[in-house]
Amino acid sequence: MSRSRVVSLLAVLLVVIVAVAATVYGLLGPSDSENTGSEPEPQAATTAAPADDRGARIGVFRSTSPEEVQAFGDWLGRDVDYVIDFSRRSSWDEIANPYDQLRAWQEHDYRIVYGLAMLPEDKNLKVSLAAGAEGKYNRHYRQLAENLVEYGQEDAILRLGWEFNLGTWRWHPGEREDFIGYWRQVVTTMRSVPGAEGLEFDWNPSNGGNRYDSTRFYPGDGFVDYVGVDVYDISWAKKTYPYPAECDADCRLARQKRAWQDTYNSKYGLKFWSQFAARHDKPVSLPEWGLWDRTLTDGHGGGDNPYFIQRMHEFIDDPVNNVAYQAYFQYDVGDSGNHLLSSMPDSQAVFLEHFG
Template identity: 55%
Template sequence: MPDRPSHPYGLAPDEELNAPSSRPEPARAEARTRRQTGSRRPMPTTAATGRPAPAVAGRPAQSRREARAQQRLAETAQNQRIQEDRHDRDQGSGGAPAEHLATNDVWAPPGHRSLEEAASLGQGGLLGQDELAGSGRRAGRVGPVSAAGPAESLSQGSARGRSVPVSGAAPEGDLELEGEAARDGGSRREVHSLGNVSRPPSRRARRDVEKGRRAERSRKPRLMQIAGGAVAVLAVLGGVVVAIDRIPGDKTPENTAALASTVSASTSASLDLGNTTPTATPSAKATHAKKKTEKVVKKAEAKAKKVTTVTKKKAATTTTSAGTYASSPVKLGVFRGTSPSEVASFGAWLGNDVDYAMDFSSRTSWDEISDPSYMLDTWKGSGYRMIYATAMLPTQDDSATMAAGANGEYDQYFKTLAKNLVAAGQGDSILRLGWEFNLSASRWHPDTKANFINYWQHIVKAMRSVPGTDNLAFDWNPNIGGEVYDSTNYYPGNAYVDYIGIDTYDISWVEGSYPFPSSCSAACKQERREAAWESTLNGTFGLNFWSDFAKSKGKPMTLPEWGLWERPDGHGGGDNAYYIQQMLDFIYDPSNNVGYQSYFEFNVGSSGTHMLETHTTAGAKFKKLLGK
């Protein structure tokens, strides 16, 4: 049987291992003192192998208990050095201090021994060769530590516990290592970081490790906060740029509101990020970055507000110039005489399309009423939908009566009229049958309620009986000024009516309105014009009354004739832009359900003037509100 190698704990082969009874009492007291103070008894080493020398005569060998105690103390000291090195790296040195690298302190991960520690423990008798080999097998192949000591080992390898090539041969008698040396050719061996120690680190070491980890974690939220602030700033600037790029040329109020929401949302998001409470006290760099971020955010907010204000001003200007009511569904009509070219001229002046043309038929005889060929031929193919003021009785035939019409004696005349309309391609015309019947000067002023209603119904049934008149419409059309009686008493019924129309002009006999006194200033005139409008709107049979009546019948309201009127007797408002504004506001108010409106752009002899082209102030207002 071959001789076994030297004992791993430095005892001679024939010595008793762990025999406390063979140790004198003074030696045990000395060991107890060393355990309490943490000191270590130096062990002599042989120059040849670098191993602890065997116990000398009269001095017992170190026990296993003492060796373990010394090992724990060495591990605690090593962990403290590790934490100090890590603390130094966290402060910006990037690794262990230079003085540690220059000396025998070799850094290793927590819970691992460095090469120097292994060498030190081996020299002190606390770590034998078998333990070195066993630990190495747990972590990788392990070669012997050079007898030259840790400084030489450090110069040949890494100071961070990485693989260190060490030259030399296996110690004499170590069969396993000798075999490995032979396989490697005896030229070089790798020394890896030693395996995990059998015991966990001390409480103080664990506290130090946890403290270092918390310091690392405290830096991450600050970095995330800075990055979040930068992203928020970019979002604000990007939102402003995108919103500005997407504003169309007309700068409508809808697009202006969308830009302010993008900027507000972006700004709100940036402020939320900016107000996030940090988990640790920010460093000087983090504080500076945060202040810079807030400064950029404030600048972006100010720029966004400036852009929003400018856009609103431009939108308001553009909207007014384009015409507040230019794109309304209410149809626009005009009376300019029996002349399509005049209607087209009015559209060119206005800068907008005219949908309807209004005209008055000749009415001196039944022939003119039933066959207004001159009028039909003029408007044929014009492209306008026609509104015709149609008489119920001839003005120069006193034999014709409302009572006869109520009996159906004149039905054939109106059938002929329907056929002529269809033949002229105007079967969809709107007929203001018996327009302004409530004025006492009207030839078809009602003699009785029954006669008027029955006559109206006869006419409608006769005309609708003609093929091609499916779209022919009838507008029941009183005048707003006929307050002698309640005109609603003469309403012929929904089955015979398509529209309820009201004719109105800027005239008034209300006290405090027209005419203007000779010394009336601009403010005086404005006050009287407002009084006249109040009567037009809210009088006994004012516009609001007729709007409510049309709603009660479920019919659209219309304004077949309306306009300015500068009268010789002074009871008109003249060039009244205020009246134009109020009338158009009423017409284009959806709650009034106006189907169409037709301005009376025509001067009738010596009765006064109505034309917008000659009333420049009111005409400019009309164009501003309806022109494109």
């Protein structure tokens, strides 16, 4: 056989071997131990789809009342997933041992979201965020975590120091290092309790405003599970609320639309918080949202405002905002105002249409 023919046959054989090897490799892929010569491409994080097709999980605040929560779900025609509650907080004992709430929700399947105080409200107690940052109050939060595990609420979500950006709360921060250090002490302490590893923490400012920069007090991604925002239909922007005398339907709607723009587009409004959460790869939560009739106080609420319900639904339903859960504040706070849907029939009908 001539040398040129041998070379041709060898070339054909080599092509066949390469083709077979490529096919086998394509079917089996590289082994775990194989060195491919380059780092694997990073994979985009994926967010699990909600359990049903109605968007973010729905919750409600109806005080510490399983019966009222059940009634709300019956009216909606669907199960309520999350329950918002607050423990009493005058003393360290009430913060660490909220037995009324623990017992009330013990036998129910709701996921509980607790407003968790960072400091007792009793002004006779000398307490501070700075002392908390030194770990001096850790034992109280360890006790709370042990209680949550004992009462079957080891998956609770804790709104630690909720609405800290409002100056009315005792835990309204002054020094950045004190707030962040204290937050990290609490989270680390509670997660260290056996069985409490599933507790989640919701960093939860109140929406809106153009001056107070809450982001200065963000504790860090390793200590936060949700970026929560409390949102109510209130506004002090020009030509919003209160409604002027003899304001007809067109007048009211125009003011409601301007109020929504204030809620959504203000410097620290809903749009800002959605983008902030995305930058930190955190889901958004809306632990409190609702209408607000303030006619008995200052009039700076929209009252019966179906437009607000519609726009909130659009925000919640938009996957860009990655809203994990949301809870309507279904409560009449008396002199402070009324949020009850039953008191606002036009909005109630729109709420039932979108969320029922």
